[in-house]
Amino acid sequence: xxxxxxxxxxxxxxxxxxxxxxxxxxxxxxxxxxxxxxxxxxxxxxxxxxxxxxxxxxxxxxxxxxxxxxxxxxxxxxxxxxxxxxxxxxxxxxxxxxxxxxxxxxxx
Amino acid sequence: xxxxxxxxxxxxxxxxxxxxxxxxxxxxxxxxxxxxxxxxxxxxxxxxxxxxxxxxxxxxxxxxxxxxxxxxxxxxxxxxxxxxxxxxxxxxxxxxxxxxxxxxxxxxxxxx
Numbered sequence: 001x002x003x004x005x006x007x008x009x010x011x012x013x014x015x016x017x018x019x020x021x022x023x024x025x026x027x028x029x030x031x032x033x034x035x036x037x038x039x040x041x042x043x044x045x046x047x048x049x050x051x052x053x054x055x056x057x058x059x060x061x062x063x064x065x066x067x068x069x070x071x072x073x074x075x076x077x078x079x080x081x082x083x084x085x086x087x088x089x090x091x092x093x094x095x096x097x098x099x100x101x102x103x104x105x106x107x108x
Numbered sequence: 109x110x111x112x113x114x115x116x117x118x119x120x121x122x123x124x125x126x127x128x129x130x131x132x133x134x135x136x137x138x139x140x141x142x143x144x145x146x147x148x149x150x151x152x153x154x155x156x157x158x159x160x161x162x163x164x165x166x167x168x169x170x171x172x173x174x175x176x177x178x179x180x181x182x183x184x185x186x187x188x189x190x191x192x193x194x195x196x197x198x199x200x201x202x203x204x205x206x207x208x209x210x211x212x213x214x215x216x217x218x219x220x
Contacts (some may be wrong), residue, residue, distance in 0.1 A: 001167075025162035029207050041196060042215050046209040086150055094158065094205040095166060098140065 001089055002027045006099035011078045014092045021072040022103045023087035033073050034098040046072070046079045046085075047071070077095050077106045111135070114199050114212035120220050121186065121193060125219040128214045129184045131199035140182035141209065142170060151198060155184055158205050186217065194219050 003026040013019055022033070031050040039042050047061040049070065054061055057078075061069050063070040074081055086103040091097065121127045131140065139157050141155075144150040153166030157176040163197045171190025176182055186193045198217050200209040 031207060035211075043200075043211040045197065045208050045210055088151075088209075090206055094156065094164070096153055096156075096209070097167075098143075098152070100150045 002029070002089065004087060004089055004097050004099040006085075006087060007103050008102060009055060009100065010103045011105070013104065015077060015079060015106055015108050017077050017106075018073070018075045019104070021074070021085055023099055024074070025068050025069045025070075025089050026093075027068070029065070030071050030094075032065075032090075033088045034061055035086045035088065036081075036099075037086065039083060043071070043086075057102060074104075077104075079106045079108050082106050105107055109143065112199060112201055112210060114197075116215060117213065119215055119217045121217060122220050123141045124188045126185055126187050127217065129186070129197055129199075129217070131182045131184065131212060133180055133182075133212075135201060135203075135210070136179070137201035137203050138179070139205045139207070140176065141202075142166075142172075142174065142182070142184045143198045143200065144198040145198060145214075153194045154197075155164050156205070193217055208210035 005024045007022045034046040049061045049063045052063045058075045060073045086101045088098045113128045135172040141156040145151050155174045157163040173185045198214045199212045202209045
């Protein structure tokens with residue numbers, strides 16, 4: 001089946017720093033989503049981005065479907081950005097496959 | 109407010125017991141999903157439903173069962189056949205499959 005790999009697995013930032021998270025996938029997909037899971041376990045949908053670039057405040061995402069990767073950019077990081085960032089892809093059979101996540105800690 | 113409600117937040121199961129986790133949405137979404145998350149790992153799909161009275165197995169359906177008799181409800185039963193049920197269970201919904209998914213707050217299931 002399709003493989004979804006996220007990097008880096010762990011990231012520590014000083015507040016105000018910028019970062020780039022990467023998601024690679026091994027086959028064609030119908031769509032790609034980025035989620036943030038806060039320390040209490042709540043999952044928030046950040047982007048639905050099968051291709052192209054989107055921006056939402058300090059966050060932006062780019063998916064290059066032909067090269068099978070997506071990037072999530074976090075600018076001017078804040079302590080509230082801490083948590084786990086997941087990418088998830090949906091396959092032709094409508095199954096959703098999640099990556100293992102990038103664990104981010106932003107220090108004040 | 110519109111959203112996805114999961115209950116209970118915490119659930120304890122005795123050996124050999126079946127338990128049912130509730131998931132209700134008032135977003136008028138057609139598609140609903142159940143995921144399992146183990147500590148430090150990503151989410152894995154248990155079952156999904158594209159529409160009322162239809163559901164499909166995900167990657168780890170063994171030991172679980174679901175029903176979709178109403179559009180707004182997608183309960184998950186963890187049966188005694190699931191030998192390692194301790195996990196965080198998350199329910200999600202989307203307008204249709206292949207559309208953005210939105211999640212409930214989850215149920216933490218533990219074995220007594």
